[in-house]
Amino acid sequence: MVRTLWTADHISRVEKPTLTTQPRGGYVMADVQRQLDRVVSLMRAQQPVPAIGTVGLRRARFKEGYTPESVTALFDNIAEWQRQLNIQHEVYDVDTADQQSDDRSRLKWSREQQVWVREIAFTTTRFGSAYEVDQVDDFLDNVLRAMGNGEPLPNIQSAQFHMARTGRGGYDAAAVDHFLDQLERIRPLN
CATH class of the missing domain: 1.20.1480 (hypothetical protein mp506/mpn330, domain 1)
Incomplete structure:
Protein backbone atom coordinates (compact mmCIF):
# COMPACT_ATOMS: atom_id res chain seq x y z
CA MET A 1 0.00 0.00 0.00
CA VAL A 94 11.46 -4.37 4.63
CA ASP A 95 10.92 -7.84 3.28
CA THR A 96 12.21 -7.62 -0.29
CA ALA A 97 10.86 -11.03 -1.25
CA ASP A 98 7.36 -9.92 -0.33
CA GLN A 99 7.96 -6.66 -2.17
CA GLN A 100 9.02 -8.45 -5.35
CA SER A 101 6.02 -10.75 -5.06
CA ASP A 102 3.75 -7.75 -4.51
CA ASP A 103 5.27 -5.95 -7.51
CA ARG A 104 4.55 -8.92 -9.76
CA SER A 105 0.94 -9.16 -8.60
CA ARG A 106 0.29 -5.42 -8.68
CA LEU A 107 -1.52 -3.96 -11.65
CA LYS A 108 0.30 -1.20 -13.47
CA TRP A 109 -1.91 1.75 -14.32
CA SER A 110 -0.26 4.34 -16.55
CA ARG A 111 0.40 7.84 -15.35
CA GLU A 112 -1.82 9.12 -18.18
CA GLN A 113 -4.73 7.00 -16.95
CA GLN A 114 -4.31 8.31 -13.42
CA VAL A 115 -4.03 11.93 -14.58
CA TRP A 116 -7.13 11.46 -16.74
CA VAL A 117 -9.15 10.34 -13.70
CA ARG A 118 -7.61 12.96 -11.38
CA GLU A 119 -8.26 15.88 -13.72
CA ILE A 120 -11.79 15.03 -14.85
CA ALA A 121 -13.97 18.10 -14.39
CA PHE A 122 -17.71 17.57 -14.57
CA THR A 123 -20.06 20.43 -15.24
CA THR A 124 -22.40 21.22 -12.40
CA THR A 125 -26.07 21.92 -12.81
CA ARG A 126 -28.82 22.99 -10.45
CA PHE A 127 -31.63 21.75 -12.62
CA GLY A 128 -32.15 18.52 -14.49
CA SER A 129 -30.47 15.24 -13.85
CA ALA A 130 -27.47 15.67 -11.51
CA TYR A 131 -25.59 13.43 -9.05
CA GLU A 132 -24.49 14.35 -5.54
CA VAL A 133 -20.99 15.86 -5.80
CA ASP A 134 -19.62 14.20 -2.64
CA GLN A 135 -20.60 10.71 -3.76
CA VAL A 136 -19.03 11.07 -7.20
CA ASP A 137 -15.87 12.62 -5.69
CA ASP A 138 -15.60 9.79 -3.14
CA PHE A 139 -15.92 7.21 -5.91
CA LEU A 140 -13.19 8.94 -7.94
CA ASP A 141 -10.96 9.00 -4.83
CA ASN A 142 -11.45 5.22 -4.54
CA VAL A 143 -10.56 4.77 -8.23
CA LEU A 144 -7.38 6.85 -7.83
CA ARG A 145 -6.44 5.00 -4.65
CA ALA A 146 -6.86 1.65 -6.41
CA MET A 147 -4.76 2.82 -9.36
CA GLY A 148 -2.06 4.18 -7.05
CA ASN A 149 -1.96 0.90 -5.10
CA GLY A 150 -1.88 -1.25 -8.25
CA GLU A 151 -5.27 -2.77 -7.50
CA PRO A 152 -8.30 -3.48 -9.68
CA LEU A 153 -10.73 -0.59 -10.02
CA PRO A 154 -13.87 -0.55 -7.87
CA ASN A 155 -16.85 -2.19 -9.56
CA ILE A 156 -17.97 0.53 -11.94
CA GLN A 157 -21.24 -1.15 -12.93
CA SER A 158 -22.39 -1.18 -9.31
CA ALA A 159 -21.50 2.49 -8.72
CA GLN A 160 -24.64 4.29 -7.63
CA PHE A 161 -25.05 7.96 -6.79
CA HIS A 162 -28.01 9.77 -5.30
CA MET A 163 -29.60 12.42 -7.43
CA ALA A 164 -28.85 15.96 -6.23
CA ARG A 165 -31.76 17.90 -4.84
CA THR A 166 -33.25 20.35 -7.32
CA GLY A 167 -31.75 23.78 -6.88
CA ARG A 168 -28.83 22.51 -4.79
CA GLY A 169 -26.65 21.52 -7.70
CA GLY A 170 -24.64 18.48 -8.60
CA TYR A 171 -22.57 16.91 -11.35
CA ASP A 172 -24.35 16.53 -14.67
CA ALA A 173 -25.52 12.89 -14.61
CA ALA A 174 -25.04 12.31 -18.35
CA ALA A 175 -21.42 13.51 -18.18
CA VAL A 176 -20.69 11.28 -15.17
CA ASP A 177 -22.33 8.27 -16.83
CA HIS A 178 -20.31 8.88 -20.02
CA PHE A 179 -17.10 9.08 -17.99
CA LEU A 180 -17.95 5.83 -16.17
CA ASP A 181 -18.55 4.10 -19.52
CA GLN A 182 -15.08 5.21 -20.63
CA LEU A 183 -13.53 4.23 -17.29
CA GLU A 184 -14.98 0.75 -17.56
CA ARG A 185 -13.14 0.21 -20.86
CA ILE A 186 -9.63 1.15 -19.69
CA ARG A 187 -7.21 -1.63 -18.79
CA PRO A 188 -3.96 -1.72 -16.80
CA LEU A 189 -0.66 -2.02 -18.66
CA ASN A 190 -0.04 -5.59 -17.45
Missing part, protein backbone atom coordinates in the same frame (compact mmCIF):
# COMPACT_ATOMS: atom_id res chain seq x y z
CA VAL A 2 1.34 3.41 -0.95
CA ARG A 3 1.52 5.67 2.07
CA THR A 4 2.14 9.38 2.19
CA LEU A 5 3.92 10.67 5.27
CA TRP A 6 1.75 13.67 6.10
CA THR A 7 2.99 15.73 9.02
CA ALA A 8 0.97 17.29 11.83
CA ASP A 9 1.81 20.68 10.28
CA HIS A 10 0.24 19.68 6.95
CA ILE A 11 -2.89 18.46 8.68
CA SER A 12 -3.27 21.52 10.91
CA ARG A 13 -2.80 23.89 7.95
CA VAL A 14 -5.71 22.18 6.18
CA GLU A 15 -7.87 21.83 9.32
CA LYS A 16 -7.43 25.50 10.21
CA PRO A 17 -6.78 27.20 6.88
CA THR A 18 -6.13 30.89 6.53
CA LEU A 19 -8.67 31.75 3.86
CA THR A 20 -9.79 35.27 3.12
CA THR A 21 -13.45 36.11 2.61
CA GLN A 22 -15.40 38.51 0.45
CA PRO A 23 -18.95 39.80 0.92
CA ARG A 24 -20.32 38.30 -2.33
CA GLY A 25 -19.23 36.04 -5.14
CA GLY A 26 -16.78 33.93 -3.18
CA TYR A 27 -16.94 30.17 -2.86
CA VAL A 28 -19.62 28.77 -0.55
CA MET A 29 -17.83 28.11 2.73
CA ALA A 30 -19.58 24.77 3.34
CA ASP A 31 -18.47 23.47 -0.08
CA VAL A 32 -14.84 24.40 0.59
CA GLN A 33 -15.01 22.89 4.08
CA ARG A 34 -16.41 19.64 2.69
CA GLN A 35 -13.43 19.39 0.30
CA LEU A 36 -11.00 20.17 3.13
CA ASP A 37 -12.62 17.54 5.39
CA ARG A 38 -12.01 14.93 2.68
CA VAL A 39 -8.38 16.03 2.41
CA VAL A 40 -7.86 15.87 6.18
CA SER A 41 -9.34 12.36 6.37
CA LEU A 42 -6.95 11.17 3.65
CA MET A 43 -4.02 12.88 5.38
CA ARG A 44 -4.85 11.31 8.75
CA ALA A 45 -4.96 7.89 7.05
CA GLN A 46 -1.55 8.68 5.51
CA GLN A 47 -3.09 8.32 2.04
CA PRO A 48 -2.18 10.29 -1.08
CA VAL A 49 -4.40 13.28 -1.76
CA PRO A 50 -5.64 13.52 -5.35
CA ALA A 51 -5.56 16.94 -7.00
CA ILE A 52 -8.47 19.07 -5.83
CA GLY A 53 -10.30 21.29 -8.26
CA THR A 54 -12.62 24.21 -7.74
CA VAL A 55 -15.01 23.15 -10.52
CA GLY A 56 -17.61 21.72 -8.14
CA LEU A 57 -17.56 24.69 -5.75
CA ARG A 58 -20.59 26.94 -5.81
CA ARG A 59 -20.39 30.73 -5.64
CA ALA A 60 -22.13 32.59 -2.80
CA ARG A 61 -24.15 35.24 -4.63
CA PHE A 62 -25.59 37.11 -1.68
CA LYS A 63 -23.55 35.85 1.27
CA GLU A 64 -19.99 35.98 2.42
CA GLY A 65 -17.74 33.40 0.81
CA TYR A 66 -14.08 32.48 0.50
CA THR A 67 -12.13 34.39 -2.13
CA PRO A 68 -11.37 32.17 -5.12
CA GLU A 69 -7.70 33.20 -5.00
CA SER A 70 -7.19 32.02 -1.42
CA VAL A 71 -8.99 28.70 -2.05
CA THR A 72 -7.03 28.06 -5.25
CA ALA A 73 -3.77 28.90 -3.46
CA LEU A 74 -4.55 26.42 -0.65
CA PHE A 75 -5.51 23.67 -3.12
CA ASP A 76 -2.31 24.36 -5.09
CA ASN A 77 -0.28 24.15 -1.86
CA ILE A 78 -1.80 20.77 -1.03
CA ALA A 79 -0.95 19.49 -4.53
CA GLU A 80 2.63 20.78 -4.15
CA TRP A 81 2.99 19.13 -0.72
CA GLN A 82 1.82 15.86 -2.25
CA ARG A 83 4.31 16.23 -5.11
CA GLN A 84 7.16 16.95 -2.70
CA LEU A 85 6.24 14.00 -0.48
CA ASN A 86 6.12 11.72 -3.52
CA ILE A 87 9.67 12.77 -4.35
CA GLN A 88 11.09 12.75 -0.81
CA HIS A 89 9.36 9.85 0.90
CA GLU A 90 9.31 6.56 -0.93
CA VAL A 91 8.36 3.84 1.49
CA TYR A 92 9.87 0.42 0.87
CA ASP A 93 8.82 -2.87 2.35
Whole structure:
Protein backbone atom coordinates (compact mmCIF):
# COMPACT_ATOMS: atom_id res chain seq x y z
CA MET A 1 0.00 0.00 0.00
CA VAL A 2 1.34 3.41 -0.95
CA ARG A 3 1.52 5.67 2.07
CA THR A 4 2.14 9.38 2.19
CA LEU A 5 3.92 10.67 5.27
CA TRP A 6 1.75 13.67 6.10
CA THR A 7 2.99 15.73 9.02
CA ALA A 8 0.97 17.29 11.83
CA ASP A 9 1.81 20.68 10.28
CA HIS A 10 0.24 19.68 6.95
CA ILE A 11 -2.89 18.46 8.68
CA SER A 12 -3.27 21.52 10.91
CA ARG A 13 -2.80 23.89 7.95
CA VAL A 14 -5.71 22.18 6.18
CA GLU A 15 -7.87 21.83 9.32
CA LYS A 16 -7.43 25.50 10.21
CA PRO A 17 -6.78 27.20 6.88
CA THR A 18 -6.13 30.89 6.53
CA LEU A 19 -8.67 31.75 3.86
CA THR A 20 -9.79 35.27 3.12
CA THR A 21 -13.45 36.11 2.61
CA GLN A 22 -15.40 38.51 0.45
CA PRO A 23 -18.95 39.80 0.92
CA ARG A 24 -20.32 38.30 -2.33
CA GLY A 25 -19.23 36.04 -5.14
CA GLY A 26 -16.78 33.93 -3.18
CA TYR A 27 -16.94 30.17 -2.86
CA VAL A 28 -19.62 28.77 -0.55
CA MET A 29 -17.83 28.11 2.73
CA ALA A 30 -19.58 24.77 3.34
CA ASP A 31 -18.47 23.47 -0.08
CA VAL A 32 -14.84 24.40 0.59
CA GLN A 33 -15.01 22.89 4.08
CA ARG A 34 -16.41 19.64 2.69
CA GLN A 35 -13.43 19.39 0.30
CA LEU A 36 -11.00 20.17 3.13
CA ASP A 37 -12.62 17.54 5.39
CA ARG A 38 -12.01 14.93 2.68
CA VAL A 39 -8.38 16.03 2.41
CA VAL A 40 -7.86 15.87 6.18
CA SER A 41 -9.34 12.36 6.37
CA LEU A 42 -6.95 11.17 3.65
CA MET A 43 -4.02 12.88 5.38
CA ARG A 44 -4.85 11.31 8.75
CA ALA A 45 -4.96 7.89 7.05
CA GLN A 46 -1.55 8.68 5.51
CA GLN A 47 -3.09 8.32 2.04
CA PRO A 48 -2.18 10.29 -1.08
CA VAL A 49 -4.40 13.28 -1.76
CA PRO A 50 -5.64 13.52 -5.35
CA ALA A 51 -5.56 16.94 -7.00
CA ILE A 52 -8.47 19.07 -5.83
CA GLY A 53 -10.30 21.29 -8.26
CA THR A 54 -12.62 24.21 -7.74
CA VAL A 55 -15.01 23.15 -10.52
CA GLY A 56 -17.61 21.72 -8.14
CA LEU A 57 -17.56 24.69 -5.75
CA ARG A 58 -20.59 26.94 -5.81
CA ARG A 59 -20.39 30.73 -5.64
CA ALA A 60 -22.13 32.59 -2.80
CA ARG A 61 -24.15 35.24 -4.63
CA PHE A 62 -25.59 37.11 -1.68
CA LYS A 63 -23.55 35.85 1.27
CA GLU A 64 -19.99 35.98 2.42
CA GLY A 65 -17.74 33.40 0.81
CA TYR A 66 -14.08 32.48 0.50
CA THR A 67 -12.13 34.39 -2.13
CA PRO A 68 -11.37 32.17 -5.12
CA GLU A 69 -7.70 33.20 -5.00
CA SER A 70 -7.19 32.02 -1.42
CA VAL A 71 -8.99 28.70 -2.05
CA THR A 72 -7.03 28.06 -5.25
CA ALA A 73 -3.77 28.90 -3.46
CA LEU A 74 -4.55 26.42 -0.65
CA PHE A 75 -5.51 23.67 -3.12
CA ASP A 76 -2.31 24.36 -5.09
CA ASN A 77 -0.28 24.15 -1.86
CA ILE A 78 -1.80 20.77 -1.03
CA ALA A 79 -0.95 19.49 -4.53
CA GLU A 80 2.63 20.78 -4.15
CA TRP A 81 2.99 19.13 -0.72
CA GLN A 82 1.82 15.86 -2.25
CA ARG A 83 4.31 16.23 -5.11
CA GLN A 84 7.16 16.95 -2.70
CA LEU A 85 6.24 14.00 -0.48
CA ASN A 86 6.12 11.72 -3.52
CA ILE A 87 9.67 12.77 -4.35
CA GLN A 88 11.09 12.75 -0.81
CA HIS A 89 9.36 9.85 0.90
CA GLU A 90 9.31 6.56 -0.93
CA VAL A 91 8.36 3.84 1.49
CA TYR A 92 9.87 0.42 0.87
CA ASP A 93 8.82 -2.87 2.35
CA VAL A 94 11.46 -4.37 4.63
CA ASP A 95 10.92 -7.84 3.28
CA THR A 96 12.21 -7.62 -0.29
CA ALA A 97 10.86 -11.03 -1.25
CA ASP A 98 7.36 -9.92 -0.33
CA GLN A 99 7.96 -6.66 -2.17
CA GLN A 100 9.02 -8.45 -5.35
CA SER A 101 6.02 -10.75 -5.06
CA ASP A 102 3.75 -7.75 -4.51
CA ASP A 103 5.27 -5.95 -7.51
CA ARG A 104 4.55 -8.92 -9.76
CA SER A 105 0.94 -9.16 -8.60
CA ARG A 106 0.29 -5.42 -8.68
CA LEU A 107 -1.52 -3.96 -11.65
CA LYS A 108 0.30 -1.20 -13.47
CA TRP A 109 -1.91 1.75 -14.32
CA SER A 110 -0.26 4.34 -16.55
CA ARG A 111 0.40 7.84 -15.35
CA GLU A 112 -1.82 9.12 -18.18
CA GLN A 113 -4.73 7.00 -16.95
CA GLN A 114 -4.31 8.31 -13.42
CA VAL A 115 -4.03 11.93 -14.58
CA TRP A 116 -7.13 11.46 -16.74
CA VAL A 117 -9.15 10.34 -13.70
CA ARG A 118 -7.61 12.96 -11.38
CA GLU A 119 -8.26 15.88 -13.72
CA ILE A 120 -11.79 15.03 -14.85
CA ALA A 121 -13.97 18.10 -14.39
CA PHE A 122 -17.71 17.57 -14.57
CA THR A 123 -20.06 20.43 -15.24
CA THR A 124 -22.40 21.22 -12.40
CA THR A 125 -26.07 21.92 -12.81
CA ARG A 126 -28.82 22.99 -10.45
CA PHE A 127 -31.63 21.75 -12.62
CA GLY A 128 -32.15 18.52 -14.49
CA SER A 129 -30.47 15.24 -13.85
CA ALA A 130 -27.47 15.67 -11.51
CA TYR A 131 -25.59 13.43 -9.05
CA GLU A 132 -24.49 14.35 -5.54
CA VAL A 133 -20.99 15.86 -5.80
CA ASP A 134 -19.62 14.20 -2.64
CA GLN A 135 -20.60 10.71 -3.76
CA VAL A 136 -19.03 11.07 -7.20
CA ASP A 137 -15.87 12.62 -5.69
CA ASP A 138 -15.60 9.79 -3.14
CA PHE A 139 -15.92 7.21 -5.91
CA LEU A 140 -13.19 8.94 -7.94
CA ASP A 141 -10.96 9.00 -4.83
CA ASN A 142 -11.45 5.22 -4.54
CA VAL A 143 -10.56 4.77 -8.23
CA LEU A 144 -7.38 6.85 -7.83
CA ARG A 145 -6.44 5.00 -4.65
CA ALA A 146 -6.86 1.65 -6.41
CA MET A 147 -4.76 2.82 -9.36
CA GLY A 148 -2.06 4.18 -7.05
CA ASN A 149 -1.96 0.90 -5.10
CA GLY A 150 -1.88 -1.25 -8.25
CA GLU A 151 -5.27 -2.77 -7.50
CA PRO A 152 -8.30 -3.48 -9.68
CA LEU A 153 -10.73 -0.59 -10.02
CA PRO A 154 -13.87 -0.55 -7.87
CA ASN A 155 -16.85 -2.19 -9.56
CA ILE A 156 -17.97 0.53 -11.94
CA GLN A 157 -21.24 -1.15 -12.93
CA SER A 158 -22.39 -1.18 -9.31
CA ALA A 159 -21.50 2.49 -8.72
CA GLN A 160 -24.64 4.29 -7.63
CA PHE A 161 -25.05 7.96 -6.79
CA HIS A 162 -28.01 9.77 -5.30
CA MET A 163 -29.60 12.42 -7.43
CA ALA A 164 -28.85 15.96 -6.23
CA ARG A 165 -31.76 17.90 -4.84
CA THR A 166 -33.25 20.35 -7.32
CA GLY A 167 -31.75 23.78 -6.88
CA ARG A 168 -28.83 22.51 -4.79
CA GLY A 169 -26.65 21.52 -7.70
CA GLY A 170 -24.64 18.48 -8.60
CA TYR A 171 -22.57 16.91 -11.35
CA ASP A 172 -24.35 16.53 -14.67
CA ALA A 173 -25.52 12.89 -14.61
CA ALA A 174 -25.04 12.31 -18.35
CA ALA A 175 -21.42 13.51 -18.18
CA VAL A 176 -20.69 11.28 -15.17
CA ASP A 177 -22.33 8.27 -16.83
CA HIS A 178 -20.31 8.88 -20.02
CA PHE A 179 -17.10 9.08 -17.99
CA LEU A 180 -17.95 5.83 -16.17
CA ASP A 181 -18.55 4.10 -19.52
CA GLN A 182 -15.08 5.21 -20.63
CA LEU A 183 -13.53 4.23 -17.29
CA GLU A 184 -14.98 0.75 -17.56
CA ARG A 185 -13.14 0.21 -20.86
CA ILE A 186 -9.63 1.15 -19.69
CA ARG A 187 -7.21 -1.63 -18.79
CA PRO A 188 -3.96 -1.72 -16.80
CA LEU A 189 -0.66 -2.02 -18.66
CA ASN A 190 -0.04 -5.59 -17.45
